[in-house]
Amino acid sequence: MYIFFIVKxxxxxxxxxxxxxxxxMNGATIAVxxxxxxxxxxxxxxxxxxxxxxxxxxxDVDRAWANVDTILQQRFDMxxxxxxxxxxxxxxxxxxxxxxxxxxxxxxxxxKGGDVSGVMAAESMLSQAMPKLLALSESYPDLKANTNFLKxxxxxxxxxxxxxxQRQLYNSSATNFNTAIEIIPDSIVASFKGCQERVxxxxxxxxxxxxxxxx
Amino acid sequence: MQQDxxxxxxxxxxxxxxxxxxxxxxxxxxxxxxIGAGLxxxxxxxxxxxxxxxxxxxxxxxPGCLLGVILTPTRLQExxxxxxxxxxxxxxxxxxxxGGRTGSFWNGSYSSxxxxxxxxxxxQSPGPEYWDKEDRYGPDDTGIISEHPTIIGTPIPASxxxxxxxxxxxxxxxIPITMLSVxxxxxxxETGSDTENSSVMACALIFGPAxxxxxxxxxxxxxxxxxxxxxxxxxxxxxxxxxxxxxLVGQVRRSSTPAPPVQxxxxxxxxxxxxxxxxxxxxxYVKRYTVEMTDKGPRPKTEYKWxxxxxxxxxxxxxxxxxxxxxxxxxxxxKHKNLGDYLRMWEIDHNRNLGEIFGSLITTTFxxxxxxxxxxxxxxxxxxxxxYILGTAKSRAKESNDSLTNYxxxxxxxxxxSGVGFEARFERGTxxxxxxxxxxxxxxxIIPGILAAGCIIGTYLAYANY
Numbered sequence: 001m002y003i004f005f006i007v008k009x010x011x012x013x014x015x016x017x018x019x020x021x022x023x024x025m026n027g028a029t030i031a032v033x034x035x036x037x038x039x040x041x042x043x044x045x046x047x048x049x050x051x052x053x054x055x056x057x058x059x060d061v062d063r064a065w066a067n068v069d070t071i072l073q074q075r076f077d078m079x080x081x082x083x084x085x086x087x088x089x090x091x092x093x094x095x096x097x098x099x100x101x102x103x104x105x106x107x108x109x110x111x112k113g114g115d116v117s118g119v120m121a122a123e124s125m126l127s128q129a130m131p132k133l134l135a136l137s138e139s140y141p142d143l144k145a146n147t148n149f150l151k152x153x154x155x156x157x158x159x160x161x162x163x164x165x166q167r168q169l170y171n172s173s174a175t176n177f178n179t180a181i182e183i184i185p186d187s188i189v190a191s192f193k194g195c196q197e198r199v200x201x202x203x204x205x206x207x208x209x210x211x212x213x214x215x
Numbered sequence: 216m217q218q219d220x221x222x223x224x225x226x227x228x229x230x231x232x233x234x235x236x237x238x239x240x241x242x243x244x245x246x247x248x249x250i251g252a253g254l255x256x257x258x259x260x261x262x263x264x265x266x267x268x269x270x271x272x273x274x275x276x277x278p279g280c281l282l283g284v285i286l287t288p289t290r291l292q293e294x295x296x297x298x299x300x301x302x303x304x305x306x307x308x309x310x311x312x313x314g315g316r317t318g319s320f321w322n323g324s325y326s327s328x329x330x331x332x333x334x335x336x337x338x339q340s341p342g343p344e345y346w347d348k349e350d351r352y353g354p355d356d357t358g359i360i361s362e363h364p365t366i367i368g369t370p371i372p373a374s375x376x377x378x379x380x381x382x383x384x385x386x387x388x389x390i391p392i393t394m395l396s397v398x399x400x401x402x403x404x405e406t407g408s409d410t411e412n413s414s415v416m417a418c419a420l421i422f423g424p425a426x427x428x429x430x431x432x433x434x435x436x437x438x439x440x441x442x443x444x445x446x447x448x449x450x451x452x453x454x455x456x457x458x459x460x461x462x463l464v465g466q467v468r469r470s471s472t473p474a475p476p477v478q479x480x481x482x483x484x485x486x487x488x489x490x491x492x493x494x495x496x497x498x499x500y501v502k503r504y505t506v507e508m509t510d511k512g513p514r515p516k517t518e519y520k521w522x523x524x525x526x527x528x529x530x531x532x533x534x535x536x537x538x539x540x541x542x543x544x545x546x547x548x549x550k551h552k553n554l555g556d557y558l559r560m561w562e563i564d565h566n567r568n569l570g571e572i573f574g575s576l577i578t579t580t581f582x583x584x585x586x587x588x589x590x591x592x593x594x595x596x597x598x599x600x601x602x603y604i605l606g607t608a609k610s611r612a613k614e615s616n617d618s619l620t621n622y623x624x625x626x627x628x629x630x631x632x633s634g635v636g637f638e639a640r641f642e643r644g645t646x647x648x649x650x651x652x653x654x655x656x657x658x659x660x661i662i663p664g665i666l667a668a669g670c671i672i673g674t675y676l677a678y679a680n681y
Contacts, residue, residue, distance in 0.1 A: 030675070030679070031672045031675055031676045031679070034671065034672055034675060035668055035672050038664075038667070038668035038671060038672075039664075039665070039668060042660075042661065042664035042665070042668070045436075045660075045664075046660055046661065049440070049660070052636050053443065053447070053636070055636070056447070056635075056636040056637070057447055060447070060448065060449075063457075063459065064449075067457045071455075161454065161455070162454070162455045162623075165451075165452045165454065165455035165539075166455055166457075168365060168449075169449050169451060169455075172449030173449055176446075176447050176449065180447075
C-alpha cells in the first residue's frame with residue numbers, strides 16, 4: 001500500500017491507495033483523524049498497562065500463597081515430632097493423635113492441588129486438635145518438664161505468628177486482585193484475560209483463638 | 216510509646232472535594248471565580264454565535280484552572296494534618312518549634328529549615344528510649360508501629376477529584392487556546408523582530424502547549440503507575456518477610472556502626488550526623504547585564520538565575536524496624552529515591568562574605584555572570600525517620616551474619632533491585648506520606664492524555680489553517 005502525504009500551502013492532503021483514486025481531505029478531517037488516532041493510542045496504552053498490572057497482581061497472589069503454603073508446611077511438619085513426644089507420656093490419647101494426623105493428611109492433599117478451601121479445612125482441623133494436645137501438658141507434669149516439648153511449643157508459637165502474617169499478606173494480595181478485576185474499566189481487560197476471583201483465606205474463629213494460647 | 220490508633224484508612228471516596236485552608240483558601244476562591252467568569256464569557260459568546268469570544272473565555276479559564284490545580288490539597292493531606300495536631304508526633308513538634316529561618320543580615324548568611332513536613336510521622340513513633348540497643352533486630356516491647364499499613368490500612372485516593380474536573384475543563388479549551396497560542400507565536404515571527412527573546416517567545420507560543428501537555432501526560436502516567444504499585448503491593452511485616460520483591464514500612468535505626476557525618480559543601484561548619492541517605496546541592500545565584508540590539512536601538516537587559524555547581528549523594532546501611540523486627544537496608548543500591556522536603560538550607564551573600572575574604576579572586580564572574588549568592592540545600596533521611604521501601608529481599612552474606620541473633624529477617628537484606636513491572640523505590644515517609652499527595656486514581660492516565668491530544672490537534676489545526 002502506498003500512501004503519500006503532501007501538505008500544500010492551502011493545506012490539503014492527498015492519499016493514493018494503489019492509484020485507485022484520490023481522497024482529498026481538509027485540515028479539520030485530518031484533525032479529527034489525528035484525534036481518533038491519539039485517543040486510540042491512549043486506549044491501547046491503557047489496555048496493555050492494565051493487562052500487565054493484572055498479571056503482576058496475579059503473580060503477587062500466587063507468591064503470597066506459596067509463602068502461606070511453605071509456612072503451613074513447616075507447621076504441619078512439626079506434628080509428628082510433637083505426637084512422638086506426647087505419646088511417650090500419654091499413649092492412650094489416640095483420638096487427638098488421630099485428628100492431628102488426619103489434619104496433616106488433608107493439608108498434604110489440598111496443598112498439592114493449590115486448593116485454598118482444602119487448606120482452610122485442614123487448618124480448622126488442626127486448630128481444634130492442637131489446643132487439646134497442648135493442654136495435655138497440664139495433666140502430665142513430666143510432659144510439661146520435657147525440654148523438647150517446650151522447645152516445640154515455642155517454635156509452634158513463632159510459626160503461628162508467621163502464619164498469621166502470611167495469611168494477612170495473602171488476603172491483601174487476593175483482595176487487591178479481586179478488586180482490580182471487578183472495578184470498571186479494568187474489569188473489561190480482566191474479562192479479556194479470563195481472570196478468576198481468588199478465594200480468601202479466612203481463619204475460623206477457633207483458629208484465631210489458637211494464636212493466643214499461653215505457653 | 217505508641218497506642219493502637221483508632222483511625223483506619225481504606226477505600227477512597229468517589230469524589231474528592233477538599234478546599235485548602237489558611238491564606239491559600241482565598242486564592243483558591245479567586246481561581247474558582249476566574250474559572251466561573253471565563254466559562255460565563257464563553258457561554259454568552261456561544262449563544263451569540265461569537266466563536267472568538269468563546270475562545271477568549273478560555274484565556275481566563277486556563278490560568279484559573281492551573282491555579283486551582285496547584286492550590287487544591289488532597290483529602291488525605293488534610294486528614295493527616297488533623298491527626299498530627301491531635302497525636303503530636305515528636306518530629307512534628309520538633310519541626311514546628313525549631314523550623315524557620317535564622318541568620319544575620321550583617322553577615323549576609325542565613326540558615327533555614329521547614330516548619331512542617333508532609334513526609335513525617337502522622338502517628339506517634341517509638342522514640343530512641345524504646346529501641347533495644349543490644350538486640351537491634353528483635354521485636355520492640357511496644358509492638359508494631361502505629362503507622363504500619365497492616366494496622367491502619369492503605370489510604371486509597373478518591374476515584375475522581377476537583378483536579379480531574381479542572382483538567383477536563385482545560386481539555387475542553389485545549390484546541391482553541393492552543394490555536395490562539397500558535398497564531399500569537401506566528402504573529403510574533405511575522406513582525407520580523409529578530410531579537411533572541413522574541414524568537415524564544417514565538418517558539419514557546421507555537422510549540423509550548425503541545426510539548427508541555429505531552430510532558431505533563433508522561434509525568435502523570437509515571438506518577439500514576441508508581442501510585443498504583445504502592446496501592447497494589449501489600450506491606451510485609453519485617454518478622455515474616457519473604458525473599459523476593461516486597462514492600463516494607465518502618466523506622467530508620469542504626470545498624471552496627473553509626474553513619475559517618477555528612478559535610479555539606481565539604482565545610483565542617485555545615486555538618487549533619489546520623490543521615491542514612493542524603494543528597495546535597497550547591498547552587499550560585501548569578502547576574503548578567505547585557506545590551507541587546509533591536510530594530511528600535513540598544514535595549515539594556517539584566518538577567519538573574521540559579522546555577523547548580525555541585526550535587527552529591529550518599530547513603531549508609533541501616534536497620535528498617537517496624538516494631539515486629541528489623542532488617543538491613545542498603546540505601547546505596549536504590550536508583551530511585553525520594554527524600555521529601557529539604558532538611559536544611561544555607562545561604563551566603565557573596566559580596567559580604569566570600570568576596571570580602573578573598574577579594575578580587577572570588578568576585579570574578581561565572582562564565583560572564585556575576586556571582587551574588589551561594590546556597591547549599593540538604594535532603595536526607597535520619598535516624599528515627601519513617602521510611603517506605605519497595606525493594607528486593609535477598610540473602611545476606613554469611614560473614615556479616617556472625618554477630619546476629621537467630622531471627623529469620625537477619626538472614627536477608629533489602630536492596631534496590633527492580634523486576635518486571637516492579638520499580639524499586641526508597642522514600643522518606645510511610646505509606647501515608649507516599650500516597651498523601653495523590654489526588655485521584657482516574658486522572659493520572661486518561662485525562663492528561665486527552666489534554667495532550669487536544670493540544671496536539673490544536674497546534675496542527677492552527678498550522679493547517681494559517
